[in-house]
Amino acid sequence: MMDVRSARSLGMASCSLCHKLCRFVDNDEIAQYCPRCGTRLYSRYPNSVVHTWALLITAAICFLPANLYPIMVVSQLGNDTPSTIFGGVVALVHHGAYGIAAVVFIASLAVPFLKLIGLVILLIKIQIGWHLNASQCTSMYRMIEFIGRWSMLDIFVIALLAALVNLGAVARIEAGPAATAFGLTVVLTMLAAMTFDPRLIWDKEVGDE
Amino acid sequence: MSVSVKDVMVTSDIKQNALYQEEGEWLACHECDAVFIKQAIDVRFDAYCPRCGCHLYASRPDTVRRTLALSLTGLILFFPAVLLPIIGLDVLGMSNSATLIAAVLALFNEGYWWTSFLVLACSIAVPFIEMLSLTLVLIAISLDHYNPWVKSMFKFWHLLKGWGMLEVYLIGVLVSMVKLLDMASVHIGLGLYAFIGMLLMTLLMTLSLDTEEVWEFLEHGIHAPVPYEAVPASVPTAREDDQVITERYALKEEGLNKR
Incomplete structure (x- = not known):
């Protein structure tokens, strides 16, 4: 088995638009934005x-x-x-x-x-x-x-x-x-x-x- | 929602301190969320996710200039492709020909306004706006011109991606020619050659464009990405380079607070 960890388990999320990997707190109440393109970040699409x-x-x-x-x-x-x-x-x-x-x-x-x-x-x-x-x-x-x-x-x-x-x-x-x-x-x-x-x-x- | 974005950033810094150092070098597969350390790859090679096989990133030679040349050619070819007839028809001494716009109008005049809008979007509007926005972004990059609209325009291009269907339209032209063959004599119009040229340009554009490089360029203003996180916030004897990087970091923080 490959040693793979998901971005979610590491407290990160990749931007759905520009694919940049950003730090992410897994809480839907807090709006977090990609520092590169400004798209709202989601760990998974809501x-x-x-x-x-x-x-x-x-x-x-x-x-x-x-x-x-x-x-x-x-x-x-x-x-x-x-x-x-x-x-x-x-x-x-x-x-x-x-x-x-x-x-x-x-x-x-x-x-x-x-x-x-x-x-x-x-x-x-x-x-x-x-x-x-x-x-x-x-x-x-x-x-x-x-x-x-x-x-x-x-x-x-x-x-x-x-x-x-x-x-x-x-x-x-x-x-x-x-x-x-x-x-x-x-x-x-x-x-x-x-x-x-x-x-x-x-x-x-x-x-x- | 009393927690501001900046507070979140700070708390996560403490939690993920080790990761934070190398963040610029990490990437996650956008189809299976597996995290990898980004490896440098040779020019003309592509990196795929070892777990799910998704295309992760590519390395393209001279991506900005090549794609700009292709998209400008595509924009020039767009006008003959849309305005000149793509196929003509001769039956019982009568002849008729159709352009891309006539195909949209034919549906619109019959009252199928929604379907005509769909054809207009997929065959004319989206390919044109795609080429135009990409051309403007690449011109801005080659002129070293920075404005918020350049980023917005590239975002817009990302959103439109997938809705331009020129290759499907070309097969549609072939199918309609075959359907008409037993009824009338069909001939190819000049517009079809321009259309095929435009289609080739859009295909070559997707092959020569390295979106990651364009994004890094829009983010840092330099071709080689500098991971700003690696630079300590307070450098005792700050060199000129470091100052530039911390300034950029400060600008980003400002942008985040504004939101």
Whole structure:
């Protein structure tokens, strides 16, 4: 076992913004600030678990309309064909664009869903003290934080298509009501990943104190 | 809350006296909170947390000047990238083209104002403000100009980090091209080249920027950090260098009291 001590057990806290290690008294009543950048110091983000749960549950609720409502309405010569996110993926597979279909499927269906599941696993691990490998949990968290932004892909595609295919009665592409819900899901899961404090994963691992 | 910040500092000094001496050289992993003594690393190398594998700090050659060059190039490329059409469309003798701004406006005109705001922020506003704020910070550093706003601006840059999504947008352009291929003929606009250039500049900026060095520069005004804690408060025969350092320490105390 590596000889590791946490900053908290040594009476220090690293600044959440500039990562400077500062002296810190573990008392929420006293406001302490980073001497380098002036950000308020916290040993752990306050109420991190509760905030993350709240954002995650909201994101999960938004994920339903995002998948049930049409995200895009294609009208060609007077025919309106609304398509959902999954319908768009299926259409791409029918066109034979398997690579792009895989990218869209991963970015707009798999990633938000796996992000929700992953963060729920991390929260449950922290709350009930579930024995999971802390190193793997941190890797998962890092992955969740990194891939979150890629879900915005579908929103960008719809914005571009709506601007580009605007040829009056011949062809038109418009955004559907699911776009707002999907955008909310992406932003809320990104915020959830940001408010989650990965140091909580390691708190039970440190043998000191 | 009668305890002032200064009192807290003093009490913790007594408690952690041994640590206090070397504080400038210590760092904690921001993902697992493990404390390490900061080791000097070679240029172009990165330090990772041995416990959780998180990226801790990096050493980059000539970080201020290189990043400044890249961010200025990015700022110049920003205008053609936003104003020129990125993709064009030809169908049944009609043609249409879309710019970054047109994509935002298309959503806005359909009534999706929230989604259009999101696209505006992630594809235009955040990348621009990121590049602009970083450029101003780096110009201020290279001119040795100190002002509280330089720190605020770098803080602002830290807060925006992660919300600029140019690389996602590029894949979005590719996906929409593939979706349109069977319906019409699609051609690449001049704006896309500028856009790719801007994207490359932002990626290279993140690779060449050593945030720790910029922060140390903003804190001490010198490239090599001087741990001010190591200098005793009362030096019997104070040399010129020591005085400068204690002065800086005094300034910091003042700043803390103000808050």
